[in-house]
Amino acid sequence: MLIGKPADIASAEITSLSDYRKFMSRRKLLKGAALAGAAALGAERVAEFLSPQTVRAGTKLQTVPSQLTTTGEQLTSYTDATTYNNYYEFGVDKDQPAKNAGRLPTRPWTVKIEGKVAKPLTFDIDALLKLRPLEDRVYRHRCVEAWSMVIPWVGYSLSELIKQCNPLSTAMYVQFLSYFDAKVEGAWMSQSSISWPYSEGLRMDEAMHPLTLLTFGMYGETLANQNGAPMRVVVPWKYGFKSAKSIVTIRLTDKMPSTTWNDMAPGEYGFYSNVNPNVDHPRWSQKTERRIGQPFYAQHKATLMLNGYADQVGSLYSGMDLKRNF
Amino acid sequence: MNRTTLISLKTLAWLACLAPLAWLVWGVVTNNLGADQTHTIAFATGRTALRLLAISLAITPLRRLWPRLSWLVKFRRLIGLFAFFYATLHLLCWAALYANLDPAAMAADVVKRRYVTAGMLAWVLLVLLAATSTQWAIRKLGGRRWNRLHSLVYVAVVAGIVHYWWQVKPGVRTPLAMTVVVAVLLVSRPVLAWWQKQKKATAAVAKSG
Numbered sequence: 386m387l388i389g390k391p392a393d394i395a396s397a398e399i400t401s402l403s404d405y406r407k408f409m410s411r412r413k414l415l416k417g418a419a420l421a422g423a424a425a426l427g428a429e430r431v432a433e434f435l436s437p438q439t440v441r442a443g444t445k446l447q448t449v450p451s452q453l454t455t456t457g458e459q460l461t462s463y464t465d466a467t468t469y470n471n472y473y474e475f476g477v478d479k480d481q482p483a484k485n486a487g488r489l490p491t492r493p494w495t496v497k498i499e500g501k502v503a504k505p506l507t508f509d510i511d512a513l514l515k516l517r518p519l520e521d522r523v524y525r526h527r528c529v530e531a532w533s534m535v536i537p538w539v540g541y542s543l544s545e546l547i548k549q550c551n552p553l554s555t556a557m558y559v560q561f562l563s564y565f566d567a568k569v570e571g572a573w574m575s576q577s578s579i580s581w582p583y584s585e586g587l588r589m590d591e592a593m594h595p596l597t598l599l600t601f602g603m604y605g606e607t608l609a610n611q612n613g614a615p616m617r618v619v620v621p622w623k624y625g626f627k628s629a630k631s632i633v634t635i636r637l638t639d640k641m642p643s644t645t646w647n648d649m650a651p652g653e654y655g656f657y658s659n660v661n662p663n664v665d666h667p668r669w670s671q672k673t674e675r676r677i678g679q680p681f682y683a684q685h686k687a688t689l690m691l692n693g694y695a696d697q698v699g700s701l702y703s704g705m706d707l708k709r710n711f
Numbered sequence: 712m713n714r715t716t717l718i719s720l721k722t723l724a725w726l727a728c729l730a731p732l733a734w735l736v737w738g739v740v741t742n743n744l745g746a747d748q749t750h751t752i753a754f755a756t757g758r759t760a761l762r763l764l765a766i767s768l769a770i771t772p773l774r775r776l777w778p779r780l781s782w783l784v785k786f787r788r789l790i791g792l793f794a795f796f797y798a799t800l801h802l803l804c805w806a807a808l809y810a811n812l813d814p815a816a817m818a819a820d821v822v823k824r825r826y827v828t829a830g831m832l833a834w835v836l837l838v839l840l841a842a843t844s845t846q847w848a849i850r851k852l853g854g855r856r857w858n859r860l861h862s863l864v865y866v867a868v869v870a871g872i873v874h875y876w877w878q879v880k881p882g883v884r885t886p887l888a889m890t891v892v893v894a895v896l897l898v899s900r901p902v903l904a905w906w907q908k909q910k911k912a913t914a915a916v917a918k919s920g
Contacts, residue, residue: 469745469746578884
């Protein structure tokens with residue numbers, strides 16, 4: 386297996402691991418202080434009142450390094466990655482999910498795997514966390530809106546979970562359904578005409594590719610709710626909306642499943658939605674992207690074919706016309 | 712209205728119109744423009760242009776409803792020119808930060824993407840209106856022709872709203888509030904004209920009776 390080759394990037398721009406560790410431990414220290422303070426005052430509410438936008442502290446995860454991690458990129462800051470989100474169930478503006486997703490009940494949480502499998506199973510989230518060692522995997526994250534981040538995710542390959550259920554030979558696609566409860570997210574339903582729950586899908590070989598990550602954490606700890614807690618998928622060579630958040634059902638099917646954005650605007654969001662600088666979105670070019678967290682005059686970057694993962698996943702699409710199957 | 716009041720009100724209007732720009736500059740200086748700075752700049756300038764255009768369109772209906780507010784017309788050109796100013800910043804932001812000042816990329820954008828076409832149309836119309844906003848131009852063109860030319864502002868504001876809708880994702884309703892405001896302002900014109908005619912007619916009947 387080939388490993389992602391480093392992008393052209395000035396070495397000064399790269400966050401060293403020790404800096405990342407320092408950043409992490411500083412964050413832990415601050416969090417510890419905040420927690421102690423809150424405890425001393427006897428109420429979590431006080432902390433929330435003082436800084437309502439503060440992301441709730443995640444739980445540290447035990448992780449192992451991974452060969453499939455992307456090297457040579459500067460990580461997006463934790464603050465940017467957790468306050469600039471698309472999670473329409475909690476509001477259509479980028480800052481809304483961070484403010485509203487606290488209402489998402491991430492425990493208890495079960496994930497159902499059904500459809501074309503010999504062994505349909507329902508897992509408790511805590512069992513899934515222990516199914517395989519959790520790996521640290523840095524991936525580039527490219528949104529269809531032409532912005533991008535670099536995020537250290539935590540999880541293991543989705544194939545590890547799917548294999549547990551013995552997929553049938555008729556299983557051609559995998560559909561992901563996200564959590565939706567009108568009692569929790571109803572307040573933001575009027576902001577769009579999307580019909581919930583959010584649905585996404587992959588071809589079976591895409592879902593079984595080792596790069597497709599069943600994700601439980603980021604930056605060494607559990608996912609923030611707005612990033613798709615408690616469990617999501619991350620498909621680094623596709624536009625971000627393909628990576629469904631807060632998954633409750635994984636369904637193996639023999640037909641291409643209907644997916645939310647493809648239903649909303651089939652001319653803009655194809656089923657495949659592979660990152661491809663040569664296929665423009667009808668409303669903007671995909672040749673370049675804006676790196677989040679950089680100053681406006683330095684945000685522009687060339688977008689890479691399959692988001693820089695062409696060596697690993699290019700063969701999945703050999704012989705396919707990627708302009709037609711966008 | 713006396714001179715001092717007018718001057719102080721104009722100063723206030725200038726400050727209010729410059730506030731969104733000051734907010735952006737402050738954001739650049741303090742590195743506080745959010746995660747996607749380019750988007751923040753594009754959105755803030757575009758939204759301000761549309762808002763100011765809507766405010767300038769509110770002046771005529773307000774004067775019709777309350778003749779005592781007639782003096783508001785003294786602020787219309789100022790607000791309209793600031794709308795043009797922000798629309799120009801918005802355009803420059805697109806040219807520099809999205810199209811990288813590449814003429815081919817810009818041309819492709821205008822031709823291929825209908826939201827850019829609509830936005831460009833709105834801006835070109837605003838150029839015409841701004842260029843003919845002087846007393847000299849009014850005299851040169853004559854009141855009627857100048858008025859007719861400047862009713863292009865209705866086309867410009869509609870193009871701006873369409874630009875906004877075509878830019879957001881299908882199914883997203885963020886531009887709705889601005890659309891309702893502009894629709895009310897546009898519809899209020901014939902409605903108020905009709906209402907005034909009725910009032911005059913009733914008054915005439917009452918007088919003759």
